Amino acid sequence: MASIGTRPKGVDQEARSAVTRLFDDTRRRLVETGTRNRLIHVNRANTRGNVLNIVNEHSDDVHALLSGGKTMRFFALGKDKVEDSGEVVLANVIGQRSEEDRRTDSWLETRLGPDALQKKLLKIAREAQTAEEESGVNVLYLAMGFLTWYEDKASSLPREAPLVLLPVELVRNARTSTFDLRVRDEDALTNLPLQQRLRDDFGIELPELEIEEDWKPSDYFTEVQQVTRSRERWKLDPDAMQLGFFSFSKLLMYRDLAIEAWPDDALAAHALTRGLLYEGFEPEEPLFTSNDKLDEVLPPEKLFHVVDADASQAKVIEEVRSGRNLVVQGPPGTGKSQTITNIIAAAAKEGKRVLFLAEKMAALTVVNDRLVKVGLRDICLELHSRSANKKAVLGELARTLSQASVVPGVPGAPTALREGRDRLSSLAEALHRPIGATGETAYSVLGRQSQFIGKGMSPPTLEVESLHSMSRQQEIDLLATIEEYGALLAEEGRTASHPFEGTGNLHLQPVDLARLTISLTEAQVAVTSLAKSLRMPVDALALPNTAAFDVVAPLADVLGRLEGLPLNAADIAQKVLDAPDIPRLHQALRAGMAWRHALDQALEAFVETAFSASSNHLRAPLAAGIRSFFARWGGRYRGASRELAGLLRGGLPKTATERVARIDQLTAVTSLRSEWEDDREYCGRILGDAWRGEKSDFRKLVAVAEWCERLSKAPISVRSDKSIALAAQVDAL
Structure with a gap:
């Protein structure tokens, strides 16, 4: 923990210059201006990547349609395969529609065939959704207008870079099962990395993008042509368009780190900036x-x-x-x-x-x-x-x-919490209270008992009356006496090796002696059979070879717990048994199984994309239709119903109550998913390849986790590998 120190003013100016250089260098590294950046160079001839080239369209017309809130569909000009070759054929000719029709219709033409086009759109849509779900950032843009430029006068390799990037999204058309293009409610962007590259290499200031009412992409292209017209061989294609992924994740960071953009030198002079970069921090009392x-x-x-x-x-x-x-x-x-x-x-x-x-x-x-x-x-x-x-x-x-007009309920004083805390504190105090003059506490005694149990030592039978008054020194002296007695036994040996050593009843009657022979013979047979029966599981589980009656019940308990291991689940069971918190893993997997069951039921009614879209806003207008007949004639109710219909596989339910139930079903699936998502990383770390996120076989994993949790609570500790090996041998078990 530290606080920010102070420095003399003379040093401040020098440090201020150093900070400025540091920020400028950091900003330059944030914006990648090499040709590996797709914003610096796009190979539009390469159609194998996740890009889609748009042909025979005008940037101004496409921008006008999209910015006006309309969606546009894709038109395949080519054929999918050539006979005997299997190659995709790109169209090279314009169809029968007139130029005027192309400029005003809602179709975006491509040179791909129908099947290839749909596969490409599906792949782009999935990748865009994945990127946004993981990072919350949209990287899908419709690039409009491409500048062809050369790195120097002697270069023969043309470079192409987009100029205007319009944020868009692909939405599935429920009626046609195809994808439509729709503009997002975000501002269009210019190519910042290209702007930096042209400034650094050629001294060309690429203009900023200032979008006002009635703005057209051609207005910006005209400005770009004016600042680049002095460069030989450079040209601008205003109607070149490509749908693809362009990363602007560091754009705002680049702008935010501009020191001059902060009023009153707020960034460079900020206390945290000074402390982290040049003043350091003074230590504080914890x-x-x-x-x-x-x-x-x-x-x-x-x-x-x-x-x-x-x-x-x-x-x-x-x-x-x-x-x-x-x-x-x-x-x-x-x-x-x-x-x-x-x-x-x-x-x-x-x-x-x-x-x-x-x-x-x-x-x-x-x-x-x-x-x-x-x-x-x-x-x-x-x-x-x-x-x-x-x-x-x-x-x-x-x-x-x-x-804000709703007055929330104010909770009362935390009396119950204070009382609960005091009860727990009194228990902790009792655990640590000294026991007479022994020098021990209940906590230390329990700790020593756990230590002996962990070493597998059998608990002794001791006289309790003498223990509670025994001091630490008396205990040390007694242990020394026992150790000396053990040394004497090892040196001298026991007085007799007869099995009846220590027998006290020496006055048996003749009839008792006669019965004793039969009883001992039966006992010998039974004990021999028991010892033989114990040897097999003891050897299989690599347990200490202890022939004692006390082992029978715990061992039988363990063998009972070994039953029920799912088929072909040995590797998974080993990973679960090695987990530090099996109950937590079990709980997360049960939550996942419940989510999977709810999802499978919901998939009968909903399309797959329904689970990736937010539907919470639909409930209120639909619920209003339950309470009011007139609300069902309102625009909000009908709009919500149309949007719900787009999420359903079958027809729209007739009643408002049924429609609200559908929304609640969808919300319940999302809620169930969140219950296991919190432990997603933990499950992946424990289960390894057996964990596939939402595609995991939750039912099997839950069965394995239940088996492992049951085994972990066995009365005796057994090796996990031996236990799994024996459990897999059903006949032997």
């Missing part, structure tokens, strides 16, 4: 010491935890609330997202704003879902690319403002 009792330092009325938090997490939350700078590290599953959830809730309670950033969208989703689950949806505003458009942000703000 907020908590090892001698502090956390219950006294953090009473219940001071805490504000909306989800569970242990002692280490509570300390982190208080460090952040006190305004300190810190780094928290921990492997997956240690509760970092829980801690972040509590930090955000506590900050909101204190009237502060929190910006939560993460590299993966899954991390954002986990924290957001936790906040929503505890009733704090109204304090959350999602700002990743999927929901960062103006319409979505304004809608969220409107919803939050409407909820």
Whole structure:
């Protein structure tokens, strides 16, 4: 923990220059300007990648249609295969439609055949969806206008780079089962890496993209032609278009790191910037010491935890609330997202704003879902690319403002929590209270017992009356006496090796002696049979060769637990038994099986894409139709019904109640998925190749986990590899 120090003003100016150079160098490295970047050079002749070239279209007309809110469909000009060759044929001629029809219709022509076109669109749509689900960033753009340029005068290799990039998405047409193109509610972008490359290599300032009313791509292309007309052989194709992936993930970082873009030198002069880059941090006294009792330092009325938090997490939350700078590290599953959830809730309670950033969208989703689950949806505003458009942000703000008039319930004093804490504290105090003059506590005694049990030692029978008053020195002296006695036994040997040594009943009657022979013979046969029966499982499980009656019941228990191992599941069972927390894994897999069952049922009614789209907004207008006949004539109800129909495989239910039930069914599947998604990484780390995420065989994995959890609770410890090997031999078992 540290605080920011201070430096003389003379050093400040020198450090300011160094920071400026550091930021400039970092910004240059953020924008890759080499020809390996598809924004610097696109080989449009290569059609094997995840790109789709658009032909016979005009940029201005396509932009006008898309920006006007219309969707466009793709038209295949080519044929799929040549006879006897199997190769895709690209069309080289224009069809029968006139030029005017091409400019005004809603079709985008390609040179691919119908089958090849649909396969290409399906692949692009899946990859775009995967990229957005993992990172929350859209990378699918319709590139308009390509600049052909050369790296120097002597170069004979032309380079092509897009100029205007329109953010788009592929949406499945439920009626035709094809993909349509629709513009996203985001601003069009210019080619920033190309802008940097032209500035650095040629001193050419590529103009910024300033989109106003009635703006057309040709307006921008005219500006580009004016600044590049002095370059020989350079040319601009204004109507060249390509649908493909272009990464702008570092664009905002590049702009944000511009020192001059921050008013009053706010970035370079920020306390954290100074501390991290050149001033360093002064050490601070820790907020908590090892001698502090956390219950006294953090009473219940001071805490504000909306989800569970242990002692280490509570300390982190208080460090952040006190305004300190810190780094928290921990492997997956240690509760970092829980801690972040509590930090955000506590900050909101204190009237502060929190910006939560993460590299993966899954991390954002986990924290957001936790906040929503505890009733704090109204304090959350999602700002990743999927929901960062103006319409979505304004809608969220409107919803939050409407909820501001609702007076929330204020919880009472944490009396029950304080009482529960005090009970637990009294138990802990009792565990650590000294036992007479022994120098021991209940906690230390239990620890020593666990140590002996872990070593496989049989518990002795001792006189309790003498133990509770025995001091530590008396114990040491007694142990020395026992050790000396053991040494004497080893040296002198036992007094007799007769099996009846120690027998006290020496006054048997003749009749008793006669019966004793029969009883001993029967006992010998039974014991011999038992010893033989014990040897097989003891050898198979590599257990200590102990011939004792006490082993029989636990061993029979273990053999019973070995039954029921699923077929061909030995490798999976070995991984599960090696897991540090089998119950947690079992719970996650059960949640996955429940989700899979619900998903299979829902797939009978819904199309697959329904589970990747948000449908929460449909419930309110449909629910209004249950309560009001007139609401069912309203535009919101009918619009929600149309959108629901697009998610269903069959016809739309007739009643509003049935339609709401469909939405609830879809929401339930999403909710069930979140229950095992939290432990997705943990399951993958434990199960390895057997874990395939949502495609995993949950039913089999649950059966293996149940078997492993049952075996882990056996009364005696057995080697996992031996147990699995024996369980796989059903006949022998």
